[in-house]
Amino acid sequence: MNGLTAIKMAMKNLRSHKLRSFLTMLGIIIGISSVITLISIAQSSTRMITDEVKDLGSNLITVGIVGRGTTTSIDYKEALDWEEKEGIEKVSPVISGNVEAKYNNKKETVSIDGITPNYEDVQNFHIQSGRYIMPIDVDTRQKVVLVGAEAAKTFFGKENPIGKQISLNGLPFTVVGLLEEKGESLLSSYDDKILIPISTSERLLFTSGVKVINIQASSAGDVDLAISTIDKTLKLKFKNDTNSYNILNQQDLLETMDTVTQTMSLLLAGISGISLLVGGIGIMNIMLVSVTERTKEIGIRKAIGAKRKDILSLFLIESVVLTTIGGVIGILIGIGGTYGISNLMDVEPYVAPAVVVSSFLFSMLIGVVFGILPANRAAKLKPIDALRNE
Amino acid sequence: MLISLEKINKHYVVGDEVVKALDEVSLEIEKGEFLAIVGPSGSGKSTLMNILGCLDIPTSGKYVLDGITIEKAKENELSTIRNEKIGFIFQNFNLLTKLTAIENVELPLIYRGVKQAERRKIATESLEKVGLGERIHHLPTKLSGGQQQRVAIARALAGNPPILLADEPTGALDSKTSRDILALLKELNKQGHTIIIITHDLEVANQAKRVVQIKDGKLANVKVGGKR
Numbered sequence: 001m002n003g004l005t006a007i008k009m010a011m012k013n014l015r016s017h018k019l020r021s022f023l024t025m026l027g028i029i030i031g032i033s034s035v036i037t038l039i040s041i042a043q044s045s046t047r048m049i050t051d052e053v054k055d056l057g058s059n060l061i062t063v064g065i066v067g068r069g070t071t072t073s074i075d076y077k078e079a080l081d082w083e084e085k086e087g088i089e090k091v092s093p094v095i096s097g098n099v100e101a102k103y104n105n106k107k108e109t110v111s112i113d114g115i116t117p118n119y120e121d122v123q124n125f126h127i128q129s130g131r132y133i134m135p136i137d138v139d140t141r142q143k144v145v146l147v148g149a150e151a152a153k154t155f156f157g158k159e160n161p162i163g164k165q166i167s168l169n170g171l172p173f174t175v176v177g178l179l180e181e182k183g184e185s186l187l188s189s190y191d192d193k194i195l196i197p198i199s200t201s202e203r204l205l206f207t208s209g210v211k212v213i214n215i216q217a218s219s220a221g222d223v224d225l226a227i228s229t230i231d232k233t234l235k236l237k238f239k240n241d242t243n244s245y246n247i248l249n250q251q252d253l254l255e256t257m258d259t260v261t262q263t264m265s266l267l268l269a270g271i272s273g274i275s276l277l278v279g280g281i282g283i284m285n286i287m288l289v290s291v292t293e294r295t296k297e298i299g300i301r302k303a304i305g306a307k308r309k310d311i312l313s314l315f316l317i318e319s320v321v322l323t324t325i326g327g328v329i330g331i332l333i334g335i336g337g338t339y340g341i342s343n344l345m346d347v348e349p350y351v352a353p354a355v356v357v358s359s360f361l362f363s364m365l366i367g368v369v370f371g372i373l374p375a376n377r378a379a380k381l382k383p384i385d386a387l388r389n390e
Numbered sequence: 391m392l393i394s395l396e397k398i399n400k401h402y403v404v405g406d407e408v409v410k411a412l413d414e415v416s417l418e419i420e421k422g423e424f425l426a427i428v429g430p431s432g433s434g435k436s437t438l439m440n441i442l443g444c445l446d447i448p449t450s451g452k453y454v455l456d457g458i459t460i461e462k463a464k465e466n467e468l469s470t471i472r473n474e475k476i477g478f479i480f481q482n483f484n485l486l487t488k489l490t491a492i493e494n495v496e497l498p499l500i501y502r503g504v505k506q507a508e509r510r511k512i513a514t515e516s517l518e519k520v521g522l523g524e525r526i527h528h529l530p531t532k533l534s535g536g537q538q539q540r541v542a543i544a545r546a547l548a549g550n551p552p553i554l555l556a557d558e559p560t561g562a563l564d565s566k567t568s569r570d571i572l573a574l575l576k577e578l579n580k581q582g583h584t585i586i587i588i589t590h591d592l593e594v595a596n597q598a599k600r601v602v603q604i605k606d607g608k609l610a611n612v613k614v615g616g617k618r
Contacts, residue, residue: 383445387445
């Protein structure tokens with residue numbers, strides 16, 4: 001008996017018990033669709049974060065200064081000197097703080113970042129109109145601002161912000177540039193940013209301590225070298241107080257995130273696996289019932305010349321067809337669910353082909369694993385015993 | 391010699407007792423014969439039919455079927471022998487209810503590995519031979535008892551086996567239909583098919599060219615002749 005005939009035969013039998021077949025499939029459908037949805041949602045979110053991190057470049061190193069006081073702080077000029085060091089391409093120190101911003105009647109507390117011109121390249125964050133902060137702005141402590149797209153909307157509405165005067169903590173600043181729209185991000189919101197020259201921010205915020213230094217290594221291969229250089233420098237400067245700073249690089253971050261995602265995917269797959277196990281037991285149960293019901297049929301087929309393997313494949317194919325159809329329906333529901341939930345979560349939906357393919361294969365495997373016992377029981381029936389059955 | 395049974399024993403152990411369902415049965419059947427095996431229920435005729443049909447194997451004795459010695463053959467080998475050598479006709483037709491008439495007739499050919507197109511052709515011819523050329527796509531439940539038995543006969547014929555083995559072929563039919571089915575079997579015998587009928591009904595048995603009686607597991611009163 002060839003495969004196609006056998007599959008047709010199995011389909012015919014499943015169709016004759018539509019409700020039963022559907023209910024049996026339901027376990028597999030629920031299991032597979034939840035595997036697809038859960039894993040895809042996890043992957044979609046991770047992909048989005050990863051993309052953002054990657055967007056900053058894989059040779060980005062972030063140094064955080066958490067220490068306070070003069071012994072464990074560093075000013076921006078000193079940080080900029082690092083550009084001379086081996087393996088380091090560009091340094092972008094940032095001083096952050098909150099100020100009260102006012103334009104006309106609009107008053108709001110905003111967070112500002114004091115930056116150097118390098119910020120543009122290191123953070124990969126550009127302007128859509130106007131000009132960027134220039135070295136001369138930093139040198140001469142100019143009161144100029146770059147506003148993020150969202151911040152511009154808040155203060156200036158539909159007006160063109162360029163050239164407008166905005167007051168920060170009572171001091172008048174001129175808007176010279178409008179930053180590009182980066183959209184909502186899971187890491188931080190770029191569009192709310194207000195950027196001023198770092199030298200100006202020292203005065204405005206009454207601090208010379210840099211909080212964050214973003215560093216671009218000369219190349220991805222130089223990241224490790226750059227990190228050890230910075231580490232040595234800071235250790236010396238902070239007198240071995242290694243708790244007052246931390247050094248992160250994108251590669252580490254990505255690897256950590258990968259591990260987290262993988263663990264999460266495994267966990268989710270495990271949970272869904274339990275529902276697939278339950279579904280599989282349901283399949284086995286129904287197949288056993290089916291074998292009992294069809295004992296006479298087995299007897300007739302054997303009398304006519306069916307061999308053991310014919311009867312085995314008759315039932316095995318039936319259970320595999322059952323779980324495979326369930327798997328396909330589950331995959332479709334899972335993809336639909338992923339798109340639906342991603343939409344709600346405002347995440348770009350992503351269903352990995354590997355997840356779909358492995359779910360499909362796994363559903364077939366369930367059919368084999370849980371179908372083999374009933375099929376074997378059917379195959380082993382003696383024709384005379386089976387024929388006697390009414 | 392198509393069939394040769396030599397001192398066939400079939401013993402069952404029931405509790406402490408050994409039941410001799412067949413006791414030293416010897417029988418020879420020629421090609422083209424129309425033989426009836428008669429006996430009351432419990433006489434061992436079902437056991438004999440199971441052994442003749444290779445559905446079961448004897449405890450001891452020698453059975454040669456169309457040149458093949460049926461010993462403790464493997465299950466799969468018995469399947470092949472059944473498929474190629476024997477066409478079964480059962481009392482309650484034993485058609486697969488979910489398959490149409492023609493699909494039922496095709497079954498033995500499927501297990502023989504015959505290709506779809508050829509299968510169709512043979513099955514159609516087979517159904518025409520038993521006078522059911524019209525209703526080939528009907529489900530068994532849509533057919534009368536007589537028609538169902540004709541489908542079963544067509545199925546038995548499809549594999550073109552040397553032997554047709556009929557177990558109470560008219561047991562579930564009314565007397566008119568029974569006569570038709572018997573007439574069909576006679577006709578098939580005339581065309582050269584070897585037919586063995588197992589029955590408890592002497593009237594049916596008397597249609598055969600040769601009648602053999604079985605009682606308490608023993609063949610007795612072997613009569614040659616009978617009404618033709």
